[in-house]
Amino acid sequence: ETTAPVIFKGLAGVPVDYTAVSKVNPETNSLLYRGYPVQELAASCTFEEVAYLLWYGELPDDTQLAAFEDRERALRGLDHEVKRIIDELPLTAHPMDVVRTAVSVIGASDPATPDDSPEANLDKAIRLFAKLPSIVAYDQRRRHELEFVEPRDDLGYSANFLWQAFGEAPELEVVTAFDVSMILYAEHSFNASTFTARVITSTLSDLYSAVTGAIGALKGPLHGGANEAVMHTFDEIGAGPGGAERAVAWLDEALASKRKIMGFGHRVYKNGDSRVPTMRDSMERMVEHYDRPDLLELYVALEQAMGERKNIKPNLDYPAGPAYHLMGFDTLTFTPLFVASRITGWTAHIMEQAAANALIRPLSVYSGVDERHVPAKG
Numbered sequence: 001e002t003t004a005p006v007i008f009k010g011l012a013g014v015p016v017d018y019t020a021v022s023k024v025n026p027e028t029n030s031l032l033y034r035g036y037p038v039q040e041l042a043a044s045c046t047f048e049e050v051a052y053l054l055w056y057g058e059l060p061d062d063t064q065l066a067a068f069e070d071r072e073r074a075l076r077g078l079d080h081e082v083k084r085i086i087d088e089l090p091l092t093a094h095p096m097d098v099v100r101t102a103v104s105v106i107g108a109s110d111p112a113t114p115d116d117s118p119e120a121n122l123d124k125a126i127r128l129f130a131k132l133p134s135i136v137a138y139d140q141r142r143r144h145e146l147e148f149v150e151p152r153d154d155l156g157y158s159a160n161f162l163w164q165a166f167g168e169a170p171e172l173e174v175v176t177a178f179d180v181s182m183i184l185y186a187e188h189s190f191n192a193s194t195f196t197a198r199v200i201t202s203t204l205s206d207l208y209s210a211v212t213g214a215i216g217a218l219k220g221p222l223h224g225g226a227n228e229a230v231m232h233t234f235d236e237i238g239a240g241p242g243g244a245e246r247a248v249a250w251l252d253e254a255l256a257s258k259r260k261i262m263g264f265g266h267r268v269y270k271n272g273d274s275r276v277p278t279m280r281d282s283m284e285r286m287v288e289h290y291d292r293p294d295l296l297e298l299y300v301a302l303e304q305a306m307g308e309r310k311n312i313k314p315n316l317d318y319p320a321g322p323a324y325h326l327m328g329f330d331t332l333t334f335t336p337l338f339v340a341s342r343i344t345g346w347t348a349h350i351m352e353q354a355a356a357n358a359l360i361r362p363l364s365v366y367s368g369v370d371e372r373h374v375p376a377k378g
């Protein structure tokens, strides 16, 4: 008798390659980007510095940072062609589909797309990093029948992003909370979308194709789509007086009908997500800034009840959802914000994969009908 082959369903617990980009350690509940704890980066660095770190492996000095910022600021605009094609899409299109399409258009129009040298790939990565705020903000505004807001090169990444989204000079506290969210979302080892990007890269396809595929993977609610889904949960429960009691009743009913509670649980962290305390702190600052204690009450009640009933802890999407809501973003825009951040991690992994490539092609174990034969005709 032959022994049944072992299947690693969902590749759970299977190491598939080395990476020097980040280290997720569920035992110590820590996350390092190129060796630096993410909490330290969130407290002391801007998102531009973190992007530089993920790509170059080191934090920039002042001269390097100034040159990098100049390069990013010069690339922020959107070509007429990209805007025209976005305008062709129905207003009902999910913003993730719009972002995916816009990246595809940029790739199809870039003469350097087939050049897979490290320099050309870094150039493309910085190009997408600089343009994603324009794309995300443009689509949100278009759904409200508002004009595109041109980028401002006197503003840093996050301040400019908020400026382009809302057409108003943002307040410093909001900029800081937003920048922290960008830093926390930037990178997380071999998550599903990053792995998708690496699979595509492993066939020697181009960076834009890999990013387009990664956006598709991120869209799903078991992955990046969860930050949008968290807000739908909050809306279903309804913040305001009595929100905490409603949250508990809602949870009991959702669990009884075997629903997955969005923003909770994680494939790797079983004892809490390393990024949650930092993001929760930013979310609480927004609660104070916008004077919405009712939202925090709902947040706390749902988290506590989920802990008591299932012992499952929140992931980064849980505090990020309400934080983005308070900042004024449409719920549908939340996952595109994740894209704007994760473009840094994705492209760092694409370049790492390309530099030491092996085609990613696992095995399957056949479970269909036994061999059979087409009957002779006539």
Ligand code: SDX
Pocket (backbone or CB within 6 Å): 010, 187, 188, 190, 191, 192, 221, 222, 223, 224, 226, 259, 260, 261, 262, 263, 264, 265, 266, 267, 268, 310, 312, 315, 316, 317
């Ligand atoms: C991200 O991988 C990354 O690093 C991703 C990410 C990144 O930065 O790239 O961190 C970003 O994707 C965060 C995750 C966002 N997703 C959600 O919030 C969706 C809700 N969460 C779950 O569906 C779930 O926890 C996953 C998908 C995140 C992880 O799923 P696993 O590892 O496949 O685990 P599982 O679904 O098999 O759950 C194990 C048990 C099950 O119960 P039993 O069948 O054993 O009784 O825990 C239960 C699950 O039902 N469970 C949940 C739950 N999460 C786990 N039950 C209800 N609600 C949940 N959220």
